[in-house]
Amino acid sequence: MLWLLACGSLAFATQRALLVGVSELVNQPQALWLQAPRNDVMLMRDALLRQGFGAADITVLADGVSGAALPESQAIHEALARLLAQSRSGDFVLLYFSGHGTRLRDIAKRYQEADGLSENFLARDVRGTLGSDTVLTGDLRDADFDVWIQSFLAKNVFIASVFDTCSANSMTRGTADAPATAEGPPDDEVRWRGLRPAQLAAGAPPARAPALPAPAEAVPRARYVAFFASESHQITPELRLPRKARDARPQGLLTWAVVEALARRPATWRDLFDGVLALYPPVIDELAQRFPTRELPSPVAEGNLDAPLFANSNAPASTRPVWRAQRSGDSLAVKAGLLDGLAAQQDVRVLATLDDGKVRSAPATVAQVRLGNSGFAVPAPLRDVPGSAFWSVTPIAEPAATALRVRADRPLPAGLSLDYPAAIRIADDPATADVRWTDLGPAGHRLEPLAPLFGASVSTVTVPDTAALRRRLQALAQLKWLAQLQAYGSGGQLDGFDAVLETWAGDRLVRSQPLGQAQAAGALPSPAPGERVRLNVRNTSGRSIDLVVAGIDARGALQSVYPDEPGETNRFKRGTPEQPSARRFDLPWLDAAGDARLLVMAVPATPYSAPRLFGVASAQADMSEVRVRGGQPPAEAGERQVFAALLRRSATAPDGGARP
Template sequence: MTFSLAVLSRAFAAVGCALICQGAAAQGPNYKALLIGVSEYPGLPKSSQLSGPRNDVERLRSVLVQRGVAPAAITVLADGVEGAQMPTRGHILDQLGELARGAKPGDYIIITFAGHGSQVPVPAGHPMAAEEPDGLFEVFLPRDAQGWASTAQAPEGEARNVLYDHEIRAQVDRIAASGAFVWVIFDSCHSATMVRNGSSDNSVRLRQIPPEGLGIPQTVIDRAVARASAPRPSIRAGLAAPSNPGRAVYFYAAQTTEATPEMPLPAGQQPNRIHGLFTHLLAQTLEGGGGMTYRQLYQQVLARNGSTSQARSTPIAAGTQLDAPVLGQTAPKLRQWSLLGEGRLAAQAGALTDLRVGSIVAILPSAVAADAQALGYARVKRVTLGESELEPIEHEGKGARALRELATGAVARLVRPAPPLEFTVSVDLSRCGEKCLFDPAMALLKRASAPQPNDPPQLPIRWVGSGQAADVALVAVERRLWLLPPAMAGDPLCTKSTRATRPICEAELERGVAAVVAGSGATPQGTAETLQGMLRAAAKAENILRIASLSGQAGFAQQITTELQVERNGRRLTGAEWAQGCLDADPRYLLGPPSMASSICLRGQDRVQLEVLNKGNRAFDLTVLYIDSRFGVTPMYPGAGSVNRVEARASVRVPLEITDDVIGIERVVVFAVESPAAHAGTLDLSFLAQPSLETVEQTRSGARGEEDDAIALFRSAGFGEGLATRGVEHVTVPTRMGAQVFTWQVTRPGASSRP
């Protein structure tokens, strides 16, 4: 799914617990909180009753007040809590609707759910059926929930008074669209089992009721699953990008195949109370005080969860603002990753997450520890695409600690990045003319890219002459300097066009290739600065493709199947028609020689659907990136805020709508990473996004605006030491990570085209 809160569509399936938070307005956040806890279910069997949700609500209310939320801004719907309304379906929907209607920019809205979750079959023909590939809706059970029964409107039956995931999602979408920040907590599951801890009592209870626990016949479930598994006749439109992802963060108590428990906590201590384990760990971290980001909060909860003997689930975090400060309060900006444990010193980050051979990290005892609390330091010794092996070193006056001592840490925090990758650029100024502005600009650029002692890492460019192999070719034609892909380095660039066809050629070239135009008042210094920024973006896109090619399809062969479908004018094309599209293209609109085009030619308004199937028995994390001909990188999956974990035997459909705003060679890159450890969080590579390069008319100094954090972080465009052609041996491709690249040419049809 690719809309803003697709995460909530799978929230109960991803299980349980979501938080959504948003940044504050300049004058400080206007907090509003809705805390929902359901402990008693009069309409369900005695075995379905809980004890912890009422305690969760009171604990979270106390934490929010401690963190600066006014008590009057907190609304509680919970049974067993003095002064609270009952958490019925009607009351919950009313309060969610009121929050949505009143939400505005500057609001900071916290919503929590604690209670039972379950799954119910999707009725035949339901308008939301396409959003549930497993054929089951995830539901939260309010206090007045009742079991399965047939009605005139639902002859097959329906669960009465449940709260559907899409009902919650619709209200939260409205809040996010208003500009408010949302923090939603789900501490519930979609199935239930009684389990025991090491003692003989029933002190651990799972917050889940299976479909059969609601009295749903297995035949009804089987029919719903079969309907969801049936082939779909056409590609759905309008899902290419979320309409309004908003600023949001989501935390989930467990994955789709797991259960989240409640139990007496703190475990083994007196006094204690029954709490949901996830809520307890979350509150415990927040009660520690101090500023932290959502990513730090999640990493700390994850580490504590992994060290808890009663843990039966793996929390997941998602959202558009994981690096924002919790509750909009002050927090340092840090780059850190969880340690993988298992008796070795390794971080859950690698070539694609800004760790390179030679990078230095501090090993910290917790995700929220101060730098001064470092157990010691380590250097990245070896990287794969998703992991980094570390070795202890002496640094900052601390001696090299024993590996076994550092392996007890929680996170590795980046303190010194390694030098980035080399990027090769060819230059051809032969068609620039006399007094070429680009000549002195190139001299400045080459001088600036030469490394100097004590300089921070810069993009290391290797400059080569015209006609030599390069990652990008800079070719000047009169007042324009084009950034060309390698295959177009020898292109005439419209210089051989007739007077009649040259305007068309130049217009299409503009659509597919970025350039710098030497305008009135342009200076060599400003032009060099502009080119430096554009080359950084180009290097980033090219190195994503380079890394993908290293992994090849090895990881896909055993576990992952991908299928590409193309629909044009309402009809699905065959593979032969894809290739025919290149022959039918008007040559005036085909960038570069035909030999450089892929065997697939697409047109504006074509619809493409990529289906990724997990054939294996273990889950993997999926990221799909679209890289256009002007080096733009657009995440197509997951949608903003979505959880990107694909469970065993599950599939994901990623719809794309082709536009001809940018034409030329474009690629879709599919990365799949198997989770390296049971306690590890998801790996979402959407942060690699960047806008397409635009043609820039250089008029004056050309100084660039301040880079955002992501671009500054990746301005070197290096995602792993040794990934250059001559150093591939430094990077190994793990069998649990795979990548696949689909390439096509976007063009316009010729007069003879048919489909």
């Protein structure tokens, strides 16, 4: 009976979509209007129909589209409310937006961005406020989207969002005129999606503000994915696509790339995003020649990218990372390296996705590896694959060098859960073991660290049961990988990136210490009673960075600080000396006495790549199935700067030993 009920609930699960395209800003000069959003929504609608969506389950709000409602602010919120009311547990919902975006400083937000600015989507009826760049009406704010997304998640709906829009023309808050919205000859015009609030004409506010759903209880974003056409400080183009095709028409670059990538039948959101990224370089190269002074857009993805496409599942389709690769002759350049958990002579599987979506694969062995990339020959069975194929690589197993080697007289306990590349295995040679495990029967389990990498602060401990044994082994395996990561960045500095440990008493800053100095001193600070430790990071480098902050608390549990949940990207926003991006992180698990570790890793972000997570992800019990994979390396990664700091604080246990 339970099985029949489960099958029945799956049978009634529905795929729904809301597609919004804003070409005309009716209260604004026509010079600010766009051409492609009306085309974008129809292209996306046709693609969703081919993916199995029902026509009645796709709502379109767009100007210039027959039968579609106008995409005004109130209408968009009402459509979201109807969609939320229709949605049931197990459903899938896609929210798609095409049009202009902007950024402004919004002091009303309950949380603040690293750069202090808020991203907004401009509805058809948007108006500004004369003399101010901080007040808009007819816009949909990022905080509003967050409320809607949380409401869908609270109903156990998988929510995916695609934003073919951008923010502002630059991070500066000056009043200089923005570059032209449209550039180029009429038959091959390029328009740019992104306006400054100061460009928008003022007008009377709407009669009533759009209603938002009541805030839902925060839900882990295990059923969430989002694609963005650019980083928050960039603008994205619309132009005739496909390039040089007779039937080309104005399209948003992200929309066109998503639809083209869908034709290859990707299995997961990561597959889809990698397909999108593979289509960008030729178009971007052309635009770079035409507009050499512009910073062109780099798409960003976040969320549970390894989940199956257009389905309601938080379980990953794969528990191992998949990295993009590029073929040149008989060689493959893989966009992953030591920082991602690849090692020389490691066995991998090479995947070639053909135009029709079929995948051919063959094993290979990594020949050369650097910090951020690696390479090897194309396997002989795949050398006849046509040049239009998309290439990727996945490891066959975790690298032996990073695995925690356990000396034991019995098999490892069942139920171990680790993110690649951390791993645990029985030591083949007792002399190479990192830790000795002894089953004491009713007295519990004894763990005796043997490897020098753990230092004097990790010594023999006895745990009471198998569950505690699993937690300790997982913490030691993660610690071994964190120590390896820190070694890769040993002595490295990242120009324009600063991390400072602060000790606070109430609202008063008691003392601060740069992370590099704290690492040289050899220990994390120990707060006095009533004090708390916080981490302050600043980016003034002029570019975005991929940042991970993680730790191991006194109980041996992994603590993800940034990103602090699986649905958040770890691409930290661009900042400059004049307009820094800064964020302060609370570290409550560091306030308690006991052993603890804190890792901070940062590298310059690479355009047209997925943010890298360095193999560090949340391992909390309720998140164990969420595997957000770290991805692409910086170009010329072997020469790039890497910031890495791993600090520890040890404490003596009551029995005189140190807690691992």
